[in-house]
Amino acid sequence: MDLLLSSNYNDVQVLHWILDLKCNFSQKQLSGTALLFCQSSCFPPDSDVTPESKACIGSSSLSKSPHIDQGGSDTPAYGKNAIPFILDCDTLDIEACFFHSLPKKSFELDSQCYENLTTDSESMNECRKGNQSRSYQVHEDTINKYFNIFQNLKKGTFKRPVDFVVEKSCLRISIPHTYLQSNQKRELFAVEINYQTCREGPSLTWTQDQNMQPCVYTSGHLLNNRSLMPCQDMPEAMSTWHCYITVCADKAADVQLDKVTVLMAGETEPSVVVDQDGNYTFGYHSSYPMPASTFALAIGTWSEFCSTQTKRDNSVESFKPRVRLFAPSSLDKNPLRSLTDYLPACFSALHSVLGLYPLQRLDILIVPANFDSLGMMGPHLLFLSQSTVMCGGTEAEGSMFYRVAHELCHTWLGVLTGPRDWTEEWLTEGLCCYLEDVVHARALMWSATEARERLELRCLLKYRVLKAEISATSEDLQMLRPNGDTTATDSTDTHDPCIVKNGLNPHNTLLQVHYLKGFFLLRYLEQMSGKEEFLEVLKTFIENKMGKLFSSTDLLEFCFEQLPKLRQSELTLSRICQEWLDSPGMPQTLSEFLVDDENSLFKEVQNELSSLKAGASRKRRKQPGDVMGAASDASSCSSPKVLLPEQRVLLLDLLVEEDARLTRPQMQCLRERLRVQDAAAEVQHSWCELVISRKALAWLGDVERFLTQHQAMGVYLYGELMISENGRFQALAHKVFQRLRPCMAENQRLAVEEMLFPT
Ligand SMILES: [Zn+2]
Structure with missing residues (x-):
């Protein structure tokens, strides 16, 4: 259940990576190359160091990991002749690995530039340990230099194959010492990996959007991006990057090339190139060194709903990044409009609480219904669940936009x-x-x-x-x-844990x-x-x-x-x-939570609750034989005050908790009064819990709709349906699960399976 961090970051650091991948929707596959610009911290064989550090085995990053040596018998013996380069990966089809040396002369790397590329990472390391303060962005010239080298390497044919072994959770590449120049302590080189992703790899979700169009996105899985690319997947391994995605004509998958959009966690809007075959290549880059886990990608046919054209200057508006909002064209426009109204206010509020918004642009994507959480923030790219934005009806309520605020706070906390x-x-x-x-x-x-x-x-x-x-x-x-x-620890070296406890639970x-x-x-x-x-x-x-x-x-x-x-x-x-x-x-x-006596909103909920309970018991006494047919209680149905979403959720939760008896007309009345049909997903969720706990079969349809539209929020409702011991509720759970199962996020599918088929 723990997530293993296998990469030997202390020996080799990936400074920058370039992905150049083709997207094939009918195969549900990305294929191409990853080019990793690395710097070795291993000492060359002839230098004046101890044998242990020379061989790079038993270095701190390896010795901390007790499980790492359980690989197959063909694990390369790095011995004294090769440097190990271990990358985290999962469910990737690795075809070949190559070594590119990067001698100063051949890539127009004058000494100064070479120094810049390598020492950048040293100061970066200091900075990560918190010892040094520096700009957290790598200079544009350095980023461009990587790109130029990449272009040159693509043209060139001279690359040396290197041995590699694919294990369950990592890729081990061995780089012969002879490939490295012996007089460099920190030597820059590049490793090229030819590979393809597998459709069952959990980092990518291949699915259909709300318009039934094919799409794929990084799902923020527990394994991070390990089945998208081989990477050093640990918090301190931060790199800058370029990523190119080519979408090719694909009749089988019914993809309209000119409608395809590729979104990525890059800092500028994409470069788009159309080749002579009509294939589109989208390119993004990042000059912010970040962990590989923060990378995010989405490919699909979403339409750009709107964008804000805020210029970043010294005006009051300068704290707002430029925002583009993407959504499936069939989605209701009203809630999207509320969202775009909310954003400027939210950025102003963020400015007052956390300071200047640290990034210059932001793409927001309303992701497919099988997205397994309410939101996920990457650098420059926010995935939002439709549950956060959409309401049951057309009423644009926006009461769950606090979740948008939450995700935007992650720009500071989690991204930067x-x-x-x-x-x-x-x-x-x-x-x-x-x-x-x-x-x-x-x-x-x-x-x-x-x-x-x-x-x-x-x-x-x-x-x-x-x-x-x-x-x-x-x-x-x-x-x-x-x-x-x-x-x-007493040592000056910070202890880096090599596992994430329960990271795969x-x-x-x-x-x-x-x-x-x-x-x-x-x-x-x-x-x-x-x-x-x-x-x-x-x-x-x-x-x-x-x-x-x-x-x-x-x-x-x-x-x-x-x-x-x-x-x-x-x-x-x-x-x-x-x-x-x-x-x-x-x-x-x-141990307890006491609400302030003066809280008028809380008092209103309490009053509602007691009048509902009183109404129910009055009716039971008067007409014990005709409870379900009794006329609705006028006092609770016609009350003019509309409760706030928080009040509605609390009222419904208390009704469930207190096991209050409600007649069918009372339920009907409550449903209208709380505007369940048009309410935010949270209110609907609490309503569904009440329906299940009261075995109120008349509103089975509400539960079914909720499970379909708000998949990330509905997981535990399956459990409640099952323990209701009501045949129709249980049948509903099975029916909806059968329908959604093929597209369900893996962790949710497993959790629901446990509830539906307990062993
Ligand atoms: Zn969060």
Whole structure:
């Protein structure tokens, strides 16, 4: 269940990579080459070093990994004659690997340029360790130089094949020492890998969009991009890149070439070249060194709904990136319009909370219905689930746009900074969960009272989810820092973990424990230190960490240093770590959640709840034989006040929890009053839970529609349908699953299978 980090990054660093791939929709395959510009840290054989470091075996990155030597018997013996170059990969068809030496002269690499290419990475390493501050973007000239070399290598025929072995989770290439020049300590060379992806590789989802057109996108799988490309898949291995995707005429797949769009996590809009056969090649690049896991790609026939033309200058508007919004043409335009109205307000709010938006452009794609989460932020590219944007009807409600705020916060947290140990996912998720509320409230310009009351309700909802998840999951999934404090070593060298604990556990992706426990820790720190002070300190911390990695300890130490009220409290760093990060279960501080007595929104929900319960019991006493046919209770149906989405979710959840009896007319009335049909996906979800818990067969159709339209949110409803012990509900679960199964995301399919076919 753990994710292995196999690459020997300490020996060889990939500075830049270039993918040049053809997309074949009917084969569901990408094929072509990956060219990796590398720098070796291994010492050449004749230099004055010890035998251990010479052979590169037993170097820190390898020795930390206990499982890595379980490969086949044909594992190359690197011995003294070759340098190992190990890349993480999964389900890739590797055809050949070649070595290109990059002598200074032949590629117009004057000494200065050569120095720039290589030393760049040294200072990058220092910077990652947090020792040095530098710009987190590589100079344009260097990026162009890589591209020129790539063009030259494509023309040239001189390349030397190298031995390689494909193992279950990695590709081992051995580079003979004789290929390297012996007088270079940090030598630049390139490795070319010819390969193709396999249709069952989990990094790419080949599917149909909402218009039934073929498309493919990187699904943010637990294996990251390992079945898209061989890569050094670990947080500190950051590279710049170019990527070229050629889409060819493909009659079998019914792809209209001139309608195809390729979206990528690149920093400028694509270069598009049409060759004489009518094939389209889309090219993107990134001069921001980033982990391979952040790369994102989508190929399909989406239409550009709109774009904002904001110029980046010194005006007030300068903090807003240029945005293009892509969606299937059949999608309802009203919610998309609400989204484009929301974005400028959201960027202003982000500016006030986190500072200048650090990237210059952003593409947003409304992904196919089988996308397995609500949103996924890559550099310059945001995948949004239709559940975040669309409502049941045409009413453009936008109440789930806080999720857009959440994803945009990831630009700072997860894209341009990130946890040093991927197991400490709470750092980015908890922070984004915390900041989404602050940003969303500012974007919608809620008054102080409105913000306080609405956010308190949202907090209560989060608390209820956290409590439910903690009672239903195994303890090892509830720890925010299962590897302990990875920075606490006596040596100056930072310990890099070689596995991501539970990194391949499919249950982990369906859980929100890390998000929510992290959220409540940050909220607690905010309460102890004062909201404005806390936000200011967070902003400074994030600014300091741009382009770097950080740990839980880094963040908490900084808070204690900068926040006097926190220091003066009885809290200590070790107590916080012990209670919140290193223990399973609910932290002591969170043993209960009390809503402020003055919260008028909460009172309204309570009143609704009691009148519904009173109405139901009144009817049962009067007409015990005719409950289902009773006239609807006028008081609950005609009440003029429309509840807010948070209130509606809470009311429905409380009705489920209190097992309140509701008559059929009452249910009907409630459904109308809460505008379930047109409501945001979250309200519909709670409604479905009520329908199932009340065995209200009349609204079976609502559940079926929800499971189809909001696949990422519906997984646990299958379980509820099954334990309802009602034949028709169970049949519905099986029917919908059979229909969606072929296109379902893998982790969801596995989870639903477990519920439908328990062993
Ligand atoms: Zn997130």
